[in-house]
Amino acid sequence: MINRASKFALCLLALPALVVPILCLAYLLMRGLPGLDSSFFGLSTLGQSRDTTSLSNQHGIFPQIMGSVLLSALACSIAMPLALGLSLHNQLYAGRRSQSLMVHVLTTFQSIPPLVYGLCGLVVFVHLLQWGISLAAGAIVLAMIVLPVLTLNTIHALERIPTALTDSARSLGMSAGQIIWHVWRPKAWRSLLTGLFLAIARTLSETAPILFTATVFSGVIWPDSLLSPVTSLQTHIFYLAQEAVDERILAHAWSSALILVTLVVMFSVIAHFLNRHSSDNE
Amino acid sequence: MNKPYTNMQLATAHVTDKTTDQPKLKTYDKARVEVNNLNLKRGGRLILNKLNLTLADNGITSIIGPSGAGKSSLLRCINGLDKDWKGEISVDGIASKHWPKGADALRQHIGLIGQKPTVFPCSITDNVVFGLRGKQRKQASSGLIEYCLKQAALWDEVCDRLDHNAQTLSLGQQQRLCIARALAVKPAVLLLDEPTASLDPRSKNKIEASLHGLGENMPVVVVTHDLEQVRRLGGNALFMCDGMLIEQAESTTLLDTPQRLETREFFQWSTCDCPPEDE
Amino acid sequence: MWLRGWIMLSVLTSIALIVLFVGFLTHASLPFFSKYGVSPIIGQEWYPYENLYGFLPALVGSAWAIAIALIIALPCGLAAAIVSVEILPLRYQSTVNLGIDILAGIPSVVYGLLGIALLLPWLENNLDLLTGHSLLAAGLLLSVMILPTITRLSQDAFRDIDNNYREAANNLGLNWSQQLVAVLLPQAWPSIRSASLLATGRGLGETIAVMLVVGSIDRIPDPWYNLLTPAQTITSRIGREMGEASVGSDQWSALMACGLVLTLCVAVLSIIAQTPHKRAAHD
Structure with a gap:
């Protein structure tokens, strides 16, 4: 009886955690789907779309999507090699003390708010190095944000490989490079890929740090160089949300949000299933 | 208080080196592995304490001693898996710290087989040639694979399913596969850390037979807890305790007429009370 | 050789990034x-035009916001964890995890949008607020x-x-609730x-969503428990004013100081969170 009651109460308490995501997604679909018409994507003829709303031009939402993807891809391609190098250093060369120091430092930096990294980027890259509001500044700031997460994930993935396996490979006289390629890579690639996809999802959803460092509201279709500003989905939604009184603008914001969430959820779902398979294999 | 005792042990170790005091010890022309004054410290504790040891050109050497005597550490130091030791280890007359082509090449030269059989998640053939890389691997013939598996007394059981996943083998078979794998890189010395612990008697016999064959051509060192196995393996035997080499003799001699008090104690009680070293 | 070089390069780059930060x-x-x-x-008081830079309103705002969040999220999250691990059959667990992963993946700006479009009107109507x-x-x-x-x-x-x-x-005959209270909760x-x-x-570092709904007015709630008035958090202040502040001005460095205070708070929390793990590892 008491068991029943306590279990029931717990389920009731837990309900929000399980129901809220479904409600959020459902509401997002409800508001966002109607706006996904041809003018949103800039597929209608040039004259018409100019007439209907000042928000959409002949390119529709594509510059924003491209900007987000570009930022995310650049950030991850900066962070991933660094994360791999750091975790290999941790596994191959670091002593026990510096190993744990490294993990603590990374965990602490992981918890520092993205906004502060954004401030750092604003001071150092935008003003000190005179890059201006640029793709490069935003990408490096995002890379700094995901670097601790990626590195910790990689370290954990490498730590899960049994030491007996590594030891027997070493006692066969295999070099560090050979062990990494022939013993560690087959064991860890799934977890590494999981981490990478989570990092992509993370970089796609961070808004505050790139607000001052990389993006402008409009006027950019495709960045000319690394040092020119971009537009991105997440900041686009932010600017639109601030104008929330106008129903038409709000509808545009919902549709953009739907696109963004689709992108992000896609990557985190892939990561989820990769991760599940890797834990099945253990 | 402990000083005289310590000195005496040191003295014995040196005497065994010269093989003057122990007439029954087999002697060989050429030393393969020489260990001089080997020290290893872990977390403030001495794991290996001023150890001296000479392995000759061929023959089996069994190492016995209580757990924590530093037997496995000794093997890991000789193989180069552990690097933070002090002292001198020379292989074929060359100091192992200055091995010509680096530590990896040294480990290729000295095969080490761990206590728990560890096979890689690939086929039996791939496991045998796992240590061979690049050109060597391409040149690896089926003859080499057959030779290694035969040497490890595994060929008859797996010759019809060489492409099967190695993880489907029984533990005893996996351990013999590990021996074959170590042989494929053509080591000059073979070290085995309790190769038959937790294996069934049949696999034990097969591994012992394989070791007898291998011992004819190269020095083979076997760490073991099984005193009967020491007798079966023949060759020389060492007794280690608390990181020190206590006694060294031909294996039957050591088992039947141990000279040192600690050795006798160990045979009787399976423990040994070496006084802790004051450092 | 290239491996060593790559590893050294990444270590040095990371150290450089830390130093830079x-x-x-x-x-x-x-x-x-x-x-x-x-x-x-x-x-x-925080009036940049009169060179008044008091941090307290934003600090109080941040504290209140995170306190409310914890009061709601802690019991819910804990209950959800217990339900999904201890009550639900194993095969549903992965579905629940997927849901949580999706919830975790929703970008904060989308939450901000949800807040503006759903939460704010709902609060206005139900609590009769301006x-x-x-x-x-x-x-x-x-x-x-x-x-x-x-x-x-x-x-x-x-x-x-x-x-x-x-x-x-x-085996001791404890029933489920007793097990939960006596065994599982202490262990976890x-x-x-x-x-x-x-x-x-x-939560302290969350910016965009908070910025969109908090109102961004630098006032300490009056009376102190009045949570229904617009206020300010550290992050929302930085987010709002960073665009306006001119480089190198007092306001600029005051906002950087806000960032420093925020970083210190969060770093201290993170370090406290890491210590018990260390102790458990030694036992």
């Missing part, structure tokens, strides 16, 4: 502290945002409990503690 934080906020001292941290922009709205939104963190980490805490404990408790407690500390850190 710490250097920037101190260098950019130093002018403020050298000019105004540390007393502004408890100052009550504006829904309030600490309560920020806290509610934050609670949804830190829920996945708490749930995820508490789930891990319950999963890591050795099954022998459950069996031993069963250190991890739950650090999970909530981590979630607190994340």
